[in-house]
Amino acid sequence: MKLTCVLLLSFSFAVRAFGVSSDRSLSNRKALLTPSNNNKAPAAAFQQKQVVATSSPLFRDASSVRGGAVPGWAAYNEALDKQPLITKAMTSLVGWALGDLLAQIFIGSGPFDVKRFVTLSLFGFLYHGPSGHYFYNWLDKKIEGTSGKVVALKVLIDQTIWCPIFMSVFFTYLGLVDGDSFSAIGNKIKTDLLSACQGSWKVWPLVHAINFKFISTKHRLVFINSVQIAFNIFLSLIGTKK
Numbered sequence: 001m002k003l004t005c006v007l008l009l010s011f012s013f014a015v016r017a018f019g020v021s022s023d024r025s026l027s028n029r030k031a032l033l034t035p036s037n038n039n040k041a042p043a044a045a046f047q048q049k050q051v052v053a054t055s056s057p058l059f060r061d062a063s064s065v066r067g068g069a070v071p072g073w074a075a076y077n078e079a080l081d082k083q084p085l086i087t088k089a090m091t092s093l094v095g096w097a098l099g100d101l102l103a104q105i106f107i108g109s110g111p112f113d114v115k116r117f118v119t120l121s122l123f124g125f126l127y128h129g130p131s132g133h134y135f136y137n138w139l140d141k142k143i144e145g146t147s148g149k150v151v152a153l154k155v156l157i158d159q160t161i162w163c164p165i166f167m168s169v170f171f172t173y174l175g176l177v178d179g180d181s182f183s184a185i186g187n188k189i190k191t192d193l194l195s196a197c198q199g200s201w202k203v204w205p206l207v208h209a210i211n212f213k214f215i216s217t218k219h220r221l222v223f224i225n226s227v228q229i230a231f232n233i234f235l236s237l238i239g240t241k242k
Helices: 002-017 023-033 040-053 073-082 084-107 114-142 148-178 182-214 217-239
Strands: none
Touching: 073 084, 073 217, 084 114, 084 217, 114 148, 114 217, 148 182, 182 217
């Protein structure tokens, strides 16, 4: 029940943080970005810069203040453009760190496990961020568009092919860190892979439907991590289960 509540709160936060701006707000921004006859070139350059920074329809304008502005959003976009791989790796490090931190504080029992916290945070940095960068870039290049059919196909590929691969790597990584034998790792995958995938199927089809429909390729991981903070609580619990 606690995990379900956290998942709902996390999803609500993500939708609000990346929510669609009102028509009036959009109209006002368009008016501000309309170049005058005397200064077309600078205005056009400014407009192009704004489009790059807010290229996903669900991300709000950085100039808005109430309920939508994200501090550092422009700097984050610049980092995504200049160093996309390391920026996405750091994004996932933060997502996985927060996920396990919340799991240990609010759901787990006993003293804080520093080794577990560092292990899962590093997994976000070493695998989740980089693999997500390459996978979603590849998927968006192979299957272009945002129609209902395209979105459904991407969700299907993500959840039936990528999800089992990701979960298997996750369990293998944890086993290697703990010094488990390959036999023990194989047994862990056989025992918990289906449960992990079933947990994913309850959350991610809807999230990815929004992701593939509205979010640009370079912003996919930050949107995913905003929701995955809660889902990582589930992964940290099932991944460290003996």
